[in-house]
Structure formats: C-alpha cells, structure tokens
Amino acid sequence: MCGIVGSIGKNNGRDFIIEGLKTLDYRGYDSAGIAFLKEKEIKIYKDAGSVSHVNSLIPNKENGNVLIGHTRWATHGKPNMINSHPHLSFNKQFALVHNGVIENFVELKNKLISKGITFNSDTDSEVVVNLIASIYIDTNDVLEAIKRAIKEIKGSYAIGLIHLGEDKLYVLKNASPLLIGLGEGYNMIASDASPMIEETSKFLELGDEEYGYITSKEAIIYTRDGKHIHKDYVTKEAEMIRHDKNGYDHFMLKEIEEIPTVIKRLFDFYTKDNEYHFNKSLISKIKKSDHIIFLGCGTSYHASLVGGRYFEEMLEIPTASYIASEWAFHPMFPGKKPFIIFISQSGETADLIHCMKIVKERHLDTLIITNTKGSTLERGCDYSLILHAGVEVSVASTKAYAAQVALLLLIVAAVKGDINIAKEMIASLPIISHIKDNYKDKIKEIANEIKDKKSIFYLGRGYDYYLSLEASLKLKEISYIHSEAIAGGELKHGPIALIEDGTPVIVFITDKVTAASMRGNIEEVKSRGASVYVISTKNLSRDSDKIIIEEYPSYLSSIIVSTVAFYLAYYVSLFKGYDVDKPRNLAKSVTVE
Numbered sequence: 069m070c071g072i073v074g075s076i077g078k079n080n081g082r083d084f085i086i087e088g089l090k091t092l093d094y095r096g097y098d099s100a101g102i103a104f105l106k107e108k109e110i111k112i113y114k115d116a117g118s119v120s121h122v123n124s125l126i127p128n129k130e131n132g133n134v135l136i137g138h139t140r141w142a143t144h145g146k147p148n149m150i151n152s153h154p155h156l157s158f159n160k161q162f163a164l165v166h167n168g169v170i171e172n173f174v175e176l177k178n179k180l181i182s183k184g185i186t187f188n189s190d191t192d193s194e195v196v197v198n199l200i201a202s203i204y205i206d207t208n209d210v211l212e213a214i215k216r217a218i219k220e221i222k223g224s225y226a227i228g229l230i231h232l233g234e235d236k237l238y239v240l241k242n243a244s245p246l247l248i249g250l251g252e253g254y255n256m257i258a259s260d261a262s263p264m265i266e267e268t269s270k271f272l273e274l275g276d277e278e279y280g281y282i283t284s285k286e287a288i289i290y291t292r293d294g295k296h297i298h299k300d301y302v303t304k305e306a307e308m309i310r311h312d313k314n315g316y317d318h319f320m321l322k323e324i325e326e327i328p329t330v331i332k333r334l335f336d337f338y339t340k341d342n343e344y345h346f347n348k349s350l351i352s353k354i355k356k357s358d359h360i361i362f363l364g365c366g367t368s369y370h371a372s373l374v375g376g377r378y379f380e381e382m383l384e385i386p387t388a389s390y391i392a393s394e395w396a397f398h399p400m401f402p403g404k405k406p407f408i409i410f411i412s413q414s415g416e417t418a419d420l421i422h423c424m425k426i427v428k429e430r431h432l433d434t435l436i437i438t439n440t441k442g443s444t445l446e447r448g449c450d451y452s453l454i455l456h457a458g459v460e461v462s463v464a465s466t467k468a469y470a471a472q473v474a475l476l477l478l479i480v481a482a483v484k485g486d487i488n489i490a491k492e493m494i495a496s497l498p499i500i501s502h503i504k505d506n507y508k509d510k511i512k513e514i515a516n517e518i519k520d521k522k523s524i525f526y527l528g529r530g531y532d533y534y535l536s537l538e539a540s541l542k543l544k545e546i547s548y549i550h551s552e553a554i555a556g557g558e559l560k561h562g563p564i565a566l567i568e569d570g571t572p573v574i575v576f577i578t579d580k581v582t583a584a585s586m587r588g589n590i591e592e593v594k595s596r597g598a599s600v601y602v603i604s605t606k607n608l609s610r611d612s613d614k615i616i617i618e619e620y621p622s623y624l625s626s627i628i629v630s631t632v633a634f635y636l637a638y639y640v641s642l643f644k645g646y647d648v649d650k651p652r653n654l655a656k657s658v659t660v661e
C-alpha cells in the first residue's frame with residue numbers, strides 16, 4: 069500500500085515531506101523514510117516506526133531541493149530499517165520510493181543477481197531501482213531506462229525516483245495512484261491530493277504505464293511507447309481532507325459519535341421535499357435488474373450483507389454479496405440482468421478495482437457507494453453515490469459503515485418509493501445519542517471484564533448476525549483478541565466445542581423473529597460455562613440483559629446497535645493500552661491485492 073510524497077524546488081521541502089507523510093499514513097505506518105538529493109550523494113534517513121521517529125533521526129540542518137519520502141505498509145519483507153524506503157541502487161546513483169507490488173520481482177532479481185548486482189533488502193521495490201540503474205549503464209538516459217524497465221516490470225507501481233546529478237524527480241505508474249501537484253516555482257508528487265492541497269488545486273493524474281519527470285518549472289509525461297503527451301490539469305478541492313480530533317482523544321471515538329450527524333447529512337442529501345433525490349436513471353436501472361451483486365471487503369462487505377437483506381425483504385430482488393478478493397478469482401453473475409454494487413469507503417481497495425475490471429469486460433451497469441469522490445472506483449463506475457461521512461481517519465471503520473448501511477437503505481426505499489423508511493431512520497437517531505449518554509459506563513464495565521480474555525464470541529441471527537460479524541471484526545482488529553461471529557443456529561454444528569468456563573459470548577437480540585431461538589442459544593452456551601453479555605431491545609429484553617436499547621424498527625439494528633459494538637471495541641483497545649486509531653499490521657486503504 070504505502071504513501072509517497074516528493075517535491076522539487078519547494079522552500080523547506082523537508083517539512084512538506086514530513087507533514088505529507090503524516091497525512092498519508094492511513095496508507096501504512098510501519099516504517100518511513102526520506103531521501104535528499106545532494107550535490108555529491110543521495111542522503112537517506114529511514115527506519116521502522118513512525119514518520120516523527122524518522123524525522124527525529126534527521127539532523128536539523130538537513131534539507132534539499134529534490135526530496136522523496138515514503139510511509140510503508142510492508143508487503144515484501146519485515147518492517148525494519150533495511151526494508152524501509154527509499155531504496156538506493158547498487159551504485160548509489162538512484163533512489164526510489166514505491167507503492168504497489170512487483171509480481172515478477174523474483175525473476176527480475178535473479179536476472180540482476182546473475183549480472184553481479186547485489187541487494188540489501190527483501191523488498192520487491194529494490195529490484196526496480198536496481199533494474200533502472202543497470203539499464204541506465206547502457207542507455208545513459210534515465211527516461212529511456214525507465215521506458216525499458218516498464219516493459220520488463222509486471223505488477224502495480226507508483227514510483228518516485230531521483231538520480232544523482234540531475235535536478236529532476238522522475239515518476240512512473242501502473243495500477244497504483246500517483247498525482248503531480250503543480251505549484252508556483254515548484255512541483256510535487258503524492259499518492260493522493262491530501263499532502264498537496266494546501267499548496268495547489270491544480271493536479272495532473274498519471275495514467276497507467278505513463279512515466280516522465282517534474283522539475284521546479286514543468287511536468288513532462290510520456291506514454292509507455294515514449295510518446296510525449298500533453299495533459300490538462302484537473303482541480304481538486306480541500307474538502308474531505310482535514311484531519312482534526314476536535315478535542316477527542318482518538319479519531320475512532322470522534323467518528324463513532326459523528327454517526328447521527330452523518331446519517332442526518334445523508335438524509336438531507338438524498339431526500340428533498342418529502343421525496344427521494346437520486347439519479348432517476350440509476351433507480352430505473354436497479355428496478356429493471358433481476359439480481360443485485362454486491363462486492364466489498366471487510367466492513368464494507370458486512371454492510372453489503374445488510375443491504376442485500378434490504379433488497380430482498382423490501383423489494384423482493386434477489387441478491388448475492390461476495391467478498392471481492394474471492395469473487396475476483398471465481399466471478400459469478402447470477403441472474404439475466406444483474407446490477408453490480410461496489411461498496412468501498414476509500415474507493416481505492418485493490419481487490420475491488422480488480423473486480424471492477426472484470427465487470428467492465430461484461431459491460432454491466434455498476435454503482436459505487438464510497439466516501440471518496442474522485443477515487444479510482446468512483447471514477448470507474450457508471451454511477452456513484454457518496455457517503456458524505458467526512459474523512460474517516462481511524463483505521464477501524466465506524467461512521468463509514470453506518471453511512472454505507474444507511475445509504476443502502478435509502479436506495480432501497482427510493483426504489484420502493486416509500487419516504488417513511490427514511491423518516492423512520494431519522495426518527496431513530498436519538499436512540500444512538502441515548503446510547504452515548506447512558507450506556508458508556510456499562511460498556512466500559514464489559515470491556516474491563518473481557519479485555520484479558522483470549523477468545524470472544526459474538527452471536528446473532530439475521531440482522532443480528534450481520535451485526536455480530538462487524539462487531540467481531542472491529543474488536544479483533546483493534547484489541548488483538550481472537551474473536552468470531554457465529555450465526556445462532558450454527559453453534560451446535562461445531563463452534564460450541566470452543567465454549568468453556570468463562571468464555572465471553574456477546575449476544576445481540578434485536579429481532580423478534582429470532583429472539584426465542586437466541587434465548588435457546590444462550591442457555592446452550594451458559595450450560596457450557598460461558599459468560600454471556602446480552603444486548604437486546606426493550607420489547608425482547610430480560611432483566612439480566614446487560615444493555616437494553618429503546619425500540620426501533622429492527623432493520624435499523626446495524627446502524628443503531630453497531631454503535632454499542634464500536635464503543636466496546638474502542639474501550640477494550642483503550643484499556644489494553646493499544647494505539648486505537650492505528651492498529652498493528654493494518655492500513656486505512658488497502659491498495660494491494
């Protein structure tokens with residue numbers, strides 16, 4: 069995944085790179101590094117750890133005219149100093165930062181080793197810098213070396229490259245994002261607009277297999293075949309880019325507490341004068357389809373399960389929800405006229421981009437539900453609906469999940485033409501505020517009791533099962549406790565073997581159709597020694613339940629009760645002393661397959 073920033077001709081380039089890397093650390097944060105192009109050498113400072121840590125390694129006076137920086141999410145090789153970027157070529161003439169995956173790096177590395185070239189790291193990225201440096205020995209022309217290298221490299225890459233003795237910042241890109249920002253008397257590159265948005269609103273988007281360079285005055289771009297191309301700049305706004313904790317200790321807590329506002333904002337955006345306000349052709353395409361195919365990953369996949377249920381229950385349109393990384397290798401197109409809905413908070417998830425390419429070959433209608441206008445998926449799909457959730461900084465998705473479910477509900481309600489569904493959703497929002505104001509202490513109590521457990525189970529059926537899946541994912545990703553979600557009826561088919569004395573089992577009971585069966589499940593796990601924590605709605609509650617929530621239409625469970633699950637995961641992680649917003653091994657945007 070990784071984030072890239074570079075600049076040329078910028079006053080105080082070092083501060084720009086450091087701040088830019090901090091902005092991009094949603095793309096990975098296990099190591100960082102910067103290269104300064106000096107007159108006689110390329111100076112590199114890098115290490116495992118945060119951008120601030122690396123900055124502390126750089127002497128105060130260090131600066132330069134041409135700089136490249138990187139924040140890493142390890143794909144090839146452990147997060148350590150050697151594997152951190154920038155990578156220096158074997159002859160110390162070139163340095164490179166890379167985001168993506170070089171699929172044929174073993175083959176290329178062996179070829180270079182057979183020519184006597186030595187490697188320091190375990191990364192695929194070092195292969196590219198050595199490949200370009202070795203071709204350059206023959207061509208004596210960096211652009212020609214890059215052009216030839218592109219023909220040899222297979223995989224995804226966004227690369228910033230510097231060459232000793234030249235005041236230029238070279239770029240090349242395929243299937244990973246890279247933007248050039250145009251300044252006044254200086255130019256920049258970055259993985260997305262956020263590090264550059266305070267400096268410029270003018271950007272050049274590099275296309276796949278394009279390459280070129282920037283100087284402080286110009287940006288020169290070529291196609292794969294070496295044809296010079298003129299690109300018009302695109303403008304981007306600063307909207308969606310500011311990161312501010314607003315007095316909260318963590319972004320996650322702030323983002324959970326923004327959920328009611330986010331949902332109200334969605335309502336305001338997609339309804340007007342008591343009517344839904346969606347693109348008419350989108351609604352008509354959905355009405356005419358005989359099957360909805362959902363594609364998503366992680367939390368977004370969980371939202372699609374809820375959305376699927378809405379389509380089936382409220383519109384009687386059959387659906388299939390697929391995990392994108394599975395579907396990509398075994399694409400299925402149920403129905404004669406399927407309509408495809410991608411769900412992705414970031415709009416940059418590589419598994420989904422892969423799926424989008426497959427769907428495009430079939431010329432099927434596509435919708436992307438995303439929080440990120442201008443993202444690769446947003447640009448690539450026929451229709452896009454924006455979540456308007458505001459930037460979600462915490463790696464664990466909360467408000468974006470709630471917004472995904474809410475928007476899916478609004479779409480279904482619009483196809484059905486029933487404005488009351490949207491109104492019911494808005495009328496239920498005070499319950500979320502009630503949870504915030506009244507249940508935090510109880511949730512903290514539960515968090516304290518379960519925080520040192522090795523394994524935790526979530527149980528539910530129907531909407532409560534989808535909720536359990538999301539609750540379990542959230543807990544494991546930020547508390548590092550093994551957790552599993554089990555559909556109530558599946559317990560006896562295997563998982564109950566794991567229940568022993570003191571195993572925490574968190575049970576959601578918010579649906580009257582399945583409530584009685586869930587009470588039966590509770591008895592089953594209790595008799596095997598489980599410590600049970602029930603979260604129920606008032607009409608279905610028993611006195612012993614831990615958290616009892618006011619009544620609301622049960623299809624809203626994933627929006628309302630998810631907040632309880634999010635708080636629980638948050639407090640467990642907090643009490644364990646972990647970095648809530650930046651859990652280990654993860655990144656906010658998963659831009660590698």
Ligand code: F6R
Nearest residue numbers: 366367368412413414417464465
């Ligand atoms: C978990 C989480 C991830 C993402 C997944 C897909 O809290 O956020 O599971 O949902 O990586 O990301 P997007 O939605 O950006 O495609």
